Amino acid sequence: MNKTAIEALDTALGGHLIRPDDPQYDRARQVWNGMIDRRPALIARCRGTADVLAAVRFAREHGLPISVRGGGHNVAGTAVGDDAMAIDLSPMRGVVVDADKRLARVQGGALLEDVDRETQVHGLATPMGVVSQTGVAGLCLSGGLGWLRRRYGLTCDNLVRAEVVTGSGEVVYASESENPELLWGLRGGGGNFGVVTTFEFQLHPVGPEVFFTFVAYPAEERKKCYQAYRDFTAKTCDEVSTLVTSMTVPDAPDFPVLEARGKPAIAFLGAYAGAPAEGEEALRPLRTVSEPLFDFSGTMRWTDIQSMLDPGFPQGNLYYWKGRTVTEEALSDEAIERLLEHAAARPSPLTTLVLWHMGGAVARVAEHETAFGGRKAAYLLAAESVWTDHTDDEPNIAWARNAVTDFARYSCGGFYLNYPGFLENQNEITRATFGSKYERLQALKRTWDPDNMFRFNANIPPA
Known part of the structure; x- marks a missing residue:
C-alpha cells in the first residue's frame, strides 16, 4: 500500500479511515472481549454501502483480507484481524419499520437495542439475543438465540432479504427471489460470503x-x-x-x-x-x-x-x-x-x-x-x-x-x-x-468469495 492510495481511500469515504498512527486507532480496534488484542492494517469506519464498497475494492486491490465489525460482540473477536482491512459498520445503526408489512430494515452496525426500540413503537419484535448491546449482524449470521426462539424461531430464520457487498466489489441482494442460495447461506453460515450492509427481518406481535x-x-x-x-x-x-x-x-x-x-x-x-x-x-x-x-x-x-x-x-x-x-x-x-x-x-x-x-x-x-x-x-x-x-x-x-x-x-x-x-x-x-451441508457451503463460498477475503469468521474455505 502506498500513501497516495491510502489518502485516496480516505477522501472517498463518507466516514473515516483510521490508520495505525491515528490517535483513535487503539480505541477503534477494541472490541467487547478484553481477551482480543489485534492490529488491523486499516480501519474503515463506514457510513453507508458506498463506503463499504470502496473499502472492499481497496482491500481487493491491495491483497488485504477483510474483517467486519457489526457490534464487535463476538467472543472470538472476529471484528478485527491482524494486518487486515477492518470494515467497521458501527456508524450504520439505522432501523426502518414497515408496520403494515411487519418488516424491519436494519443496517449492518445496529445493536439489538436499536431494533427493539423502533419495532416496539408498533408492538412488534423479531427474535434476537438476550443482551441489548449485541450486534445484530453477527448474531443473525450464525443463528441467533433469544427469548422468542421456540415461538418464532432463530434470528436467521426471520431474515427475508439482505443487501450484501461481495468480495468482488459488487452490491447484490439475497432473498427468496434474488440469489436464493445466498440467502440460504446467510441464514446461519456466518460472515463467509460478504459484508451484509442491510438486513430485512420479519416482525411478529410482541409486547409491549x-x-x-x-x-x-x-x-x-x-x-x-x-x-x-x-x-x-x-x-x-x-x-x-x-x-x-x-x-x-x-x-x-x-x-x-x-x-x-x-x-x-x-x-x-x-x-x-x-x-x-x-x-x-x-x-x-x-x-x-x-x-x-x-x-x-x-x-x-x-x-x-x-x-x-x-x-x-x-x-x-x-x-x-x-x-x-x-x-x-x-x-x-x-x-x-x-x-x-x-x-x-x-x-x-x-x-x-x-x-x-x-x-x-x-x-x-x-x-x-x-x-x-x-x-x-x-x-x-x-x-x-x-x-x-x-x-x-x-x-x-x-x-x-x-x-x-x-x-x-x-x-x-x-x-x-x-x-x-x-x-x-x-x-x-x-x-x-454443518455436516452434510458443508460442501454446499463451500460451493457457495466459491461463488461469492473465491479468494477467501472474508476469513475472519468460522471460516469455510471455497471449494
Whole structure:
C-alpha cells in the first residue's frame, strides 16, 4: 500500500479511515472481549454501502483480507484481524419499520437495542439475543438465540432479504427471489460470503409487556432444579423459551436482595410469547421448585427484558464461551451429575453454565432449509467463562473447554458458532456443525468469495 492510495481511500469515504498512527486507532480496534488484542492494517469506519464498497475494492486491490465489525460482540473477536482491512459498520445503526408489512430494515452496525426500540413503537419484535448491546449482524449470521426462539424461531430464520457487498466489489441482494442460495447461506453460515450492509427481518406481535421469569434457588437445590427442568421442558408449549443456569448471585451494591449476594445458585430465566396472564401460569412450575433465593418474575416491558442481562456482560471483561448442541440425554440422571460437577468447579463467580431449551419453531425448520446446523437439538449447552484478571486466563479457558468436551457424549454433532471459543480447531468445528451441508457451503463460498477475503469468521474455505 502506498500513501497516495491510502489518502485516496480516505477522501472517498463518507466516514473515516483510521490508520495505525491515528490517535483513535487503539480505541477503534477494541472490541467487547478484553481477551482480543489485534492490529488491523486499516480501519474503515463506514457510513453507508458506498463506503463499504470502496473499502472492499481497496482491500481487493491491495491483497488485504477483510474483517467486519457489526457490534464487535463476538467472543472470538472476529471484528478485527491482524494486518487486515477492518470494515467497521458501527456508524450504520439505522432501523426502518414497515408496520403494515411487519418488516424491519436494519443496517449492518445496529445493536439489538436499536431494533427493539423502533419495532416496539408498533408492538412488534423479531427474535434476537438476550443482551441489548449485541450486534445484530453477527448474531443473525450464525443463528441467533433469544427469548422468542421456540415461538418464532432463530434470528436467521426471520431474515427475508439482505443487501450484501461481495468480495468482488459488487452490491447484490439475497432473498427468496434474488440469489436464493445466498440467502440460504446467510441464514446461519456466518460472515463467509460478504459484508451484509442491510438486513430485512420479519416482525411478529410482541409486547409491549411480556411475562418473564427470573427465579433463583440455592446451589444445594441444583440437582432438584435440573430434574424439574427436565420435566418442565418435556411438556411446555412453544410460547415458552427458557434456560437454566448455574451461577453466582452478583455481589454488587445495586443487587436488591442483600442476603443472596455472592452465593452460588441455580436460576431459571424465560419469557412467554403471548398474553402475560397465560405466561404467568405457564412459567409457574419453575417458580415453585423450592424456596427461592429471589424471584424477580413478573410482567415487564419487552425492552426491559432485552436489557436485563446487560450488567453481567460489560465491555472489557475477559470472555471465553463454548456452546454445543445436545440431545435430551443432557438432562439424564448421569448427565445431571456431570452438570453438578462442572457447576461446582466454575473458577470465577462471573462464570455460568447454561442449558438453553431448544425445539419448538427452531426444530420445525428442516435441517436442509437453512445453513444453520443443529435443528434437532433438545438443548444447547453453553459454558460461559467470564473473568477480569489475565493471570486467571488458563483455568477459566480450561474449565469451559472441559465442560463442552465432557458433554460430547450427548452431542447432536455440532456447535453453536456464536459461542465459538477462539475458533481453535476451526475446520473440525465447522465440519461438525454443518455436516452434510458443508460442501454446499463451500460451493457457495466459491461463488461469492473465491479468494477467501472474508476469513475472519468460522471460516469455510471455497471449494
